[in-house]
Amino acid sequence: MNDANHSAVAGPVSARSGALAIANTSGVRRAIGTTIGEYHGRTCARGEPIIEFEQVDKAFGPNVIYRSMDLQVRLGETLTIIGGSGQGKSVCLKLMIGLLHAEGGQVCYYGEDVGGMNAEQLRELRMRVSMVFQGGALFDSMTIAKNVGYALREHTDMGDDEIERRAAESLTLVGLGPEDYPELMDQMPAALSVGQRKRVALARSIAVRPEVILYDEPTTGLDPSNCNRIARMIRKLQRELGVTSIVVTHDMTTAWYVSDRVALLHDKQFPFVEDVQTFRAIDDPIVRDFIEGRTS
Amino acid sequence: MSDPGGARSGLREWVVNVGTTINAGIKWSGGLAVMFGQAVVRGPRRPFGLFDISYQIVQLGIRSIPVTTMMSLFVGMILAWQFGEALADFGAKNSLGYVTSLALVRELVPTLLAVTVGTKMATGMTAELGSMKVTEQIDAISALGADPIKKLVWPRLVAASIAMPLLVAWGNVIAMLGGMLIADTVFDVPAGYFYHTYIDELEPLHYIMSETKAVVFGGLAGIVGCYQGFTTKFGTEAVGLATTETVIAVSVMVLLADFALTTFFMPIG
Numbered sequence: 001m002n003d004a005n006h007s008a009v010a011g012p013v014s015a016r017s018g019a020l021a022i023a024n025t026s027g028v029r030r031a032i033g034t035t036i037g038e039y040h041g042r043t044c045a046r047g048e049p050i051i052e053f054e055q056v057d058k059a060f061g062p063n064v065i066y067r068s069m070d071l072q073v074r075l076g077e078t079l080t081i082i083g084g085s086g087q088g089k090s091v092c093l094k095l096m097i098g099l100l101h102a103e104g105g106q107v108c109y110y111g112e113d114v115g116g117m118n119a120e121q122l123r124e125l126r127m128r129v130s131m132v133f134q135g136g137a138l139f140d141s142m143t144i145a146k147n148v149g150y151a152l153r154e155h156t157d158m159g160d161d162e163i164e165r166r167a168a169e170s171l172t173l174v175g176l177g178p179e180d181y182p183e184l185m186d187q188m189p190a191a192l193s194v195g196q197r198k199r200v201a202l203a204r205s206i207a208v209r210p211e212v213i214l215y216d217e218p219t220t221g222l223d224p225s226n227c228n229r230i231a232r233m234i235r236k237l238q239r240e241l242g243v244t245s246i247v248v249t250h251d252m253t254t255a256w257y258v259s260d261r262v263a264l265l266h267d268k269q270f271p272f273v274e275d276v277q278t279f280r281a282i283d284d285p286i287v288r289d290f291i292e293g294r295t296s
Numbered sequence: 297m298s299d300p301g302g303a304r305s306g307l308r309e310w311v312v313n314v315g316t317t318i319n320a321g322i323k324w325s326g327g328l329a330v331m332f333g334q335a336v337v338r339g340p341r342r343p344f345g346l347f348d349i350s351y352q353i354v355q356l357g358i359r360s361i362p363v364t365t366m367m368s369l370f371v372g373m374i375l376a377w378q379f380g381e382a383l384a385d386f387g388a389k390n391s392l393g394y395v396t397s398l399a400l401v402r403e404l405v406p407t408l409l410a411v412t413v414g415t416k417m418a419t420g421m422t423a424e425l426g427s428m429k430v431t432e433q434i435d436a437i438s439a440l441g442a443d444p445i446k447k448l449v450w451p452r453l454v455a456a457s458i459a460m461p462l463l464v465a466w467g468n469v470i471a472m473l474g475g476m477l478i479a480d481t482v483f484d485v486p487a488g489y490f491y492h493t494y495i496d497e498l499e500p501l502h503y504i505m506s507e508t509k510a511v512v513f514g515g516l517a518g519i520v521g522c523y524q525g526f527t528t529k530f531g532t533e534a535v536g537l538a539t540t541e542t543v544i545a546v547s548v549m550v551l552l553a554d555f556a557l558t559t560f561f562m563p564i565g
Contacts, residue, residue, distance in 0.1 A: 094435075097439055099435055119443070126439055126440065127441050130439065131436075131439045133432045133435065133436055134432070135432060137431055137435065137436035138433075139436070140428075140431075140433070150440055155441055
């Protein structure tokens, strides 16, 4: 990560992909004021750490989740976090956006400690780092259009028509556009299938054109074709919007498909964090047992 | 022969249980106070969320009018009948209006409505917010950069504090009509006479007492309902448990607040 002045010399912007350049011209991104790779005068080039966990301790009462945990997420990559149920994979995502706080150590975004941010800073962070919840977490009392446009209504002075247009754009990106599903925007979440709800949740999180998207078990409970659809969408969004993605999943097929790197949570830490090819070749029994689903 | 070791262990367990209960009570009260403080500080900021507040007033207030009407009518009729029987023994049934007015306006209508309608409001909030908590919708509001306290707690707190005094004002009128009906039909006290004696006994402070209690009870129902919803544990069973606890919490807190307010108002009334 560099200071703004250094980045001007190093020229990280020119090093970014064409997709990033397209992403930065997005109208919503301009309306929200987010720019990829730049935050409060600090810049981060593609491949440099944007989110860092440093010696993080986290516990719920006597249940210790993390002990001196370290992890880095690099700008522009898709990092998949795998690990056993109940070990705290989702906790990791919630720590990144300040929904939970670490008892020890730091979770840093562009070098700023998320745990030390005030309400306004957290609001700003959450416009840049959005989360797709496991069950979708769509608001029951709102139509799909209102769900998707929620953050825009909260944080921009866009008019209703513009918000609706942006919502339609986001839904189109996840394959639920008004051309294919003309009634969908006026429907309530209860009328949708589980797979559609997850895609709407994804549309809601990309409506603000975030820099980072956190996916909490995006394929859980879906049939194989929907799993495949969601996995392709994660890749597509990374390509078209230039987002950094962190995916928590148990589904190894999805993990191999979407990931640039894979991190295995084991014994309250991430002892194995490697790119996909290297990770698949790891011979350690802990990794092999998890990948191959062995119970030994 | 009794076992002193067993008795000591039983006593220790009892003390631990009492301590745990007191500790939980203090934590609960503290959490409630913190949420109330957060709502009062963050709620009045722009945008004021007037649509959300009016929506909640309709949900909590307008939809409670039928049950309020029924409760108040029967409370008025029952109290008039009970007092009427006693007063008739002393040949003082003409004082029925004097006697029932104070009890109904100062005490029975606000308290009974708080325990019934207020509990209904609070449990509705707990169930709704508890379900939102379980399905991570509250986290989603935070994750989208909005403030769940301002979005969810503040409108409900304000709406309950506005709706309850309006319902109590309505309930006071209906309770008087209930008393009037019994006075006229059962005790042959003319309705007009009952009305004049009823109104004659009441002073402005009695209305203020009635409405102050209603505002406090409404606020208590609102904050307890929201707090219970926000602190619901995970699982659908937890929503049911939180809702049941809300009924007890609201009832107990309303009675405690009623005693405190009565203690405050009686010397000046």
